[in-house]
Amino acid sequence: MTISKRRVGAIFRKELHEYRRNGNIIYAMLVLPLVFLIQPVVQVFTLSASASSGLRHEHSLLYLLAIPALVPAALAAYSLVGERLQGTLEPVLSTPVRREELMIGKALAAFVPAVVVSYFVFGLFVAIVELFAQPGIAPALVQGPELIAQVVFTPLLAIWSIWVGMAVSARTRDPRTAAQLSILVSLPTVAITSLLALGVIPAILPVAAGFGAGVLVLDRLGLRMATAIFDRERLVTSAK
Numbered sequence: 001m002t003i004s005k006r007r008v009g010a011i012f013r014k015e016l017h018e019y020r021r022n023g024n025i026i027y028a029m030l031v032l033p034l035v036f037l038i039q040p041v042v043q044v045f046t047l048s049a050s051a052s053s054g055l056r057h058e059h060s061l062l063y064l065l066a067i068p069a070l071v072p073a074a075l076a077a078y079s080l081v082g083e084r085l086q087g088t089l090e091p092v093l094s095t096p097v098r099r100e101e102l103m104i105g106k107a108l109a110a111f112v113p114a115v116v117v118s119y120f121v122f123g124l125f126v127a128i129v130e131l132f133a134q135p136g137i138a139p140a141l142v143q144g145p146e147l148i149a150q151v152v153f154t155p156l157l158a159i160w161s162i163w164v165g166m167a168v169s170a171r172t173r174d175p176r177t178a179a180q181l182s183i184l185v186s187l188p189t190v191a192i193t194s195l196l197a198l199g200v201i202p203a204i205l206p207v208a209a210g211f212g213a214g215v216l217v218l219d220r221l222g223l224r225m226a227t228a229i230f231d232r233e234r235l236v237t238s239a240k
Helices: 005-021 023-045 050-053 060-076 078-086 089-093 099-132 137-141 144-171 174-197 205-229 232-239
Strands: none
Touching: 005 023, 005 078, 005 099, 023 060, 023 099, 023 174, 060 078, 060 099, 060 144, 060 174, 078 089, 078 099, 078 137, 078 144, 078 174, 099 137, 099 144, 144 174, 144 205, 174 205
């Protein structure tokens, strides 16, 4: 089946416009990343240069993977419930836009800003460490495996959170409830990344590979779940 880039782009732009108009969405995009940025920044500023040797065995940067696990869920939660709120769900579903085009457009509208915010906050943290941390802290804290983990797992976690947000959005009628439920469902992923950062779960290659494989499976399951939910007849009936 041919996917129309023009129709996907139109949905993508429409969703971004709706995000800008919604104060709760902007609030979530700003506040959630800051919440998870504060802890590692405070940790860096309280460390002395002598603590650098111990940092080489810690993985504090993994704590920031909570951002792509939560922010996309809050954005995607508005994808369908927002249409219901405005009374545009039935007209949108009655257009020639295919289900796949609608899904891709809405998913991209949540994926792009969430990933950009996640990488920006991570880059900001690294810059703070490099500029203001005590000597020896930056090279001990900012290590290659953690950088690779941020690059690889950020989009994978974002994709899973988007499917979760869309599923919740299809089942609720209130935007705040949808956002809260989406974040709640994403919390187990945040718990795992936090346990890795704290060293409760060892951040070693086999664990990372297993975690990555698990997220990939979740992404596939989430895609199937979202595809089942994006049934035009059922969504139109629910809109009525």
